[in-house]
Amino acid sequence: MNLRRLIVALVLCPLASPIIAWGQAGAQGNQTLEPPSDAARPHITFEDYVTQVLRSNLALAIEKSNVDLSKAAVTSAKVTPDWSVDFGLPVVDISSQGQPTNFSTGLNIPLELGGKRGKRVHAALADVSTAAFDYDDTVRQLRATAAGAFIASLSARDILQSSYKSLGQFDRIVEVNEQRLRVGDIGDIELMQSRVDRDQFKIGVISAQADVYSADLALAQQLGEADKLSAQMPVPTGRLEIPVRTFDIDALVAGALQKRSDVLSRQRGVQAAELRIQLAQANLVPDLGVSGSYSHTGTGTAGFVQPPDNTLGASLSINLPFSRWRHQGELEAARASRTQAELQLRAAQIRVESEVRDAYSRYQASVERLKLYQGGVLKEADRVLEGRLYAYQRGGATLLEVIDAQRTSANIYLAYSQALADHANALVTLEAAAAMWDVSF
Numbered sequence: 083m084n085l086r087r088l089i090v091a092l093v094l095c096p097l098a099s100p101i102i103a104w105g106q107a108g109a110q111g112n113q114t115l116e117p118p119s120d121a122a123r124p125h126i127t128f129e130d131y132v133t134q135v136l137r138s139n140l141a142l143a144i145e146k147s148n149v150d151l152s153k154a155a156v157t158s159a160k161v162t163p164d165w166s167v168d169f170g171l172p173v174v175d176i177s178s179q180g181q182p183t184n185f186s187t188g189l190n191i192p193l194e195l196g197g198k199r200g201k202r203v204h205a206a207l208a209d210v211s212t213a214a215f216d217y218d219d220t221v222r223q224l225r226a227t228a229a230g231a232f233i234a235s236l237s238a239r240d241i242l243q244s245s246y247k248s249l250g251q252f253d254r255i256v257e258v259n260e261q262r263l264r265v266g267d268i269g270d271i272e273l274m275q276s277r278v279d280r281d282q283f284k285i286g287v288i289s290a291q292a293d294v295y296s297a298d299l300a301l302a303q304q305l306g307e308a309d310k311l312s313a314q315m316p317v318p319t320g321r322l323e324i325p326v327r328t329f330d331i332d333a334l335v336a337g338a339l340q341k342r343s344d345v346l347s348r349q350r351g352v353q354a355a356e357l358r359i360q361l362a363q364a365n366l367v368p369d370l371g372v373s374g375s376y377s378h379t380g381t382g383t384a385g386f387v388q389p390p391d392n393t394l395g396a397s398l399s400i401n402l403p404f405s406r407w408r409h410q411g412e413l414e415a416a417r418a419s420r421t422q423a424e425l426q427l428r429a430a431q432i433r434v435e436s437e438v439r440d441a442y443s444r445y446q447a448s449v450e451r452l453k454l455y456q457g458g459v460l461k462e463a464d465r466v467l468e469g470r471l472y473a474y475q476r477g478g479a480t481l482l483e484v485i486d487a488q489r490t491s492a493n494i495y496l497a498y499s500q501a502l503a504d505h506a507n508a509l510v511t512l513e514a515a516a517a518m519w520d521v522s523f
Contacts, residue, residue: 126316135228152213159202163192186377196367208354215347226514237503238297248492252280320523322502341517348427355420362413371399441512448508
């Protein structure tokens with residue numbers, strides 16, 4: 083795994099921060115890796131990064147189009163049945179017998195009864211509200227995803243810095259052994275052993291450099307712009323050492339049930355289903371058709387002598403939807419949809435409460451782990467290492483004890499960096515689950 087990461091790092095480093103080569107580390111002894119520079123790339127704060135993600139993310143743009151589509155459906159719901167006009171020549175004399183020519187015209191106006199149009203519009207507006215809440219929920223999730231990417235990039239840098247610190251301590255051990263070899267306190271084997279351990283740790287440092295690039299790449303991918311994946315790949319600016327927060331779990335659950343957009347979407351879905359039932363019931367109401375006509379009969383001659391005649395007529399028709407009365411599939415489907423929407427709402431409420439409680443538990447655990455490191459573990463590990471190294475310089479400790487203390491110190495600092503990232507991620511997850519957002523790094 084380390085070899086594969088090393089190859090990836092060496093291949094990809096021209097696109098990101100340069101990785102310092104160390105091909106002759108074993109031969110040159112105390113050659114030290116230096117941190118790569120991010121000065122040539124643009125830096126970005128957490129707030130600016132989240133803003134840019136919400137502005138340019140493609141998945142969010144797709145979700146926004148669903149809101150526009152639902153708004154268009156409202157316009158369609160406002161459409162009423164079209165009027166129609168007819169015009170005709172019922173009688174035209176082509177035999178030249180004097181029969182009068184007759185023509186007529188009429189206007190037909192369909193009338194929807196039962197408030198069909200209003201109920202269609204209300205149902206469509208409910209769909210717009212549902213789509214808007216779905217969009218808000220996508221924003222909530224995307225914001226948390228963006229925060230996770232930002233945290234991962236900061237964490238990769240913290241781990242890399244911890245690795246550099248530990249590598250410097252390994253270099254100190256090598257330097258001590260070089261001095262002791264010169265004065266004859268140790269032999270070549272001890273010096274070579276310390277160099278082997280130091281160079282083995284260097285491989286992990288190079289892997290950590292590759293991890294920084296991978297985290298930066300994932301950070302830039304959320305921005306949805308091709309140029310952000312190369313020379314304009316942003317460098318996150320911030321710190322993961324944020325204050326520990328205190329929350330009231332019951333208040334978090336209550337707030338989430340009231341404010342979570344996915345719950346609000348399901349609530350609006352129940353209302354929309356109820357409106358669909360009302361619309362289906364209205365569609366069972368017969369509609370009317372009002373018609374008016376005008377006809378003109380010309381003057382007749384020969385055997386059809388008569389004066390010209392102008393006639394107005396009107397009629398009223400009503401459709402009889404016997405089939406819809408007998409087979410009420412639309413109404414049955416609407417009622418089934420309401421039942422489904424109610425079940426979805428209950429499931430969403432249970433899921434949200436579970437998510438909040440789980441996120442709260444994980445956040446509390448991350449706080450406890452973080453306190454262990456901040457309570458003195460780091461300083462104690464440093465004191466142990468310094469004490470072992472001091473004793474080793476005076477022949478009071480073995481090289482194995484010094485190297486073991488150094489490895490323990492390195493592992494503790496790496497674990498602390500991971501604990502900081504876990505605490506930050508747990509806070510983001512908790513606030514996203516509780517429908518609140520005041521995170522900053």
